[in-house]
Amino acid sequence: MQNRLIISEVSCQSIINRSRIPGLDYTINPYTGCQHGCIYCYARFMIKYTHHQTEWGSFIDVKINGPEVLKKQLTKLSRGLVSLSTVTDPYQASENRYQITRKILIELLKHRFPVSILTKSNLVLRDIDVLKQFDQNACEVGFSINTLDENIRNHFEPHAPSIQKRIESLKILHKEGIKTWVFLAPILPVLTTNSLNPLLDEIKNNVDYVLVDRLNIKCGNWNRIAKVITKEYPSLFPIWQKNCFSKEKQNACYHDIRKKIDDYCRRNNWRVQFC
Numbered sequence: 001m002q003n004r005l006i007i008s009e010v011s012c013q014s015i016i017n018r019s020r021i022p023g024l025d026y027t028i029n030p031y032t033g034c035q036h037g038c039i040y041c042y043a044r045f046m047i048k049y050t051h052h053q054t055e056w057g058s059f060i061d062v063k064i065n066g067p068e069v070l071k072k073q074l075t076k077l078s079r080g081l082v083s084l085s086t087v088t089d090p091y092q093a094s095e096n097r098y099q100i101t102r103k104i105l106i107e108l109l110k111h112r113f114p115v116s117i118l119t120k121s122n123l124v125l126r127d128i129d130v131l132k133q134f135d136q137n138a139c140e141v142g143f144s145i146n147t148l149d150e151n152i153r154n155h156f157e158p159h160a161p162s163i164q165k166r167i168e169s170l171k172i173l174h175k176e177g178i179k180t181w182v183f184l185a186p187i188l189p190v191l192t193t194n195s196l197n198p199l200l201d202e203i204k205n206n207v208d209y210v211l212v213d214r215l216n217i218k219c220g221n222w223n224r225i226a227k228v229i230t231k232e233y234p235s236l237f238p239i240w241q242k243n244c245f246s247k248e249k250q251n252a253c254y255h256d257i258r259k260k261i262d263d264y265c266r267r268n269n270w271r272v273q274f275c
């Protein structure tokens with residue numbers, strides 16, 4: 001059960017930013033904060049841009065005028081690929097009520113800006129009607145999935161929708177002709193590796209490509225990760241500690257899993273990218 005969530009409605013001056021991520025021109029974050037509160041999340045650095053003193057995952061600021069602001073901003077920008085989102089989940093549960101993401105999508109559609117969505121939530125299915133109006137290849141939906149094990153999901157992503165719901169949503173969107181992808185990240189030492197092939201088998205016919213990234217220890221996420229590992233996987237603690245703090249060890253582990261994924265994808269003639 002999630003502790004009390006603090007929801008604030010805020011006005012923003014600007015909602016679309018230039019992206020520094022290769023391949024993405026702009027980013028839009030309809031919310032500041034994220035109620036999924038993933039243990040490993042390093043978007044927690046966003047706390048410093050808010051007045052909140054509480055833990056990451058316990059608050060969200062809703063950019064209530066975001067769609068109107070975007071409407072004005074889009075008329076002054078050259079067209080480019082927009083990421084929804086980089087430091088929040090655009091389909092966290094509050095989106096059900098506020099519909100900021102939906103209104104933003106409608107503005108992007110009107111101005112013919114292509115969009116790449118990344119979420120952990122099946123709520124994205126609500127917007128299929130909008131997604132299907134984008135030109136082919138001008139809209140894609142990605143789901144973050146790094147295990148098939150709901151216990152592991154529950155330990156690391158305590159307030160995010162189940163893996164099962166994400167995979168069901170992926171299949172529905174793919175069947176509807178929307179480009180889909182999986183962000184296989186973060187790779188959790190030992191835990192992701194153990195269930196890698198069943199996970200790849202499960203998604204392979206329902207995605208256009210996979211993007212893979214390692215676990216990055218930054219922005220103060222280690223304290224919460226260490227607590228989870230100590231409590232739930234005590235025998236793995238020394239491995240995680242070594243893996244997360246020795247660059248050499250981490251590179252070696254990432255190299256191994258990268259090779260496994262690469263081999264699998266080559267065998268299946270399937271596109272994969274590594275961060």
Ligand code: SF4
Pocket residue numbers: 034035036037038040041042043086087088089120160
């Ligand atoms: S869903 Fe993404 S942004 Fe939200 S807490 Fe999890 S990792 Fe962070």
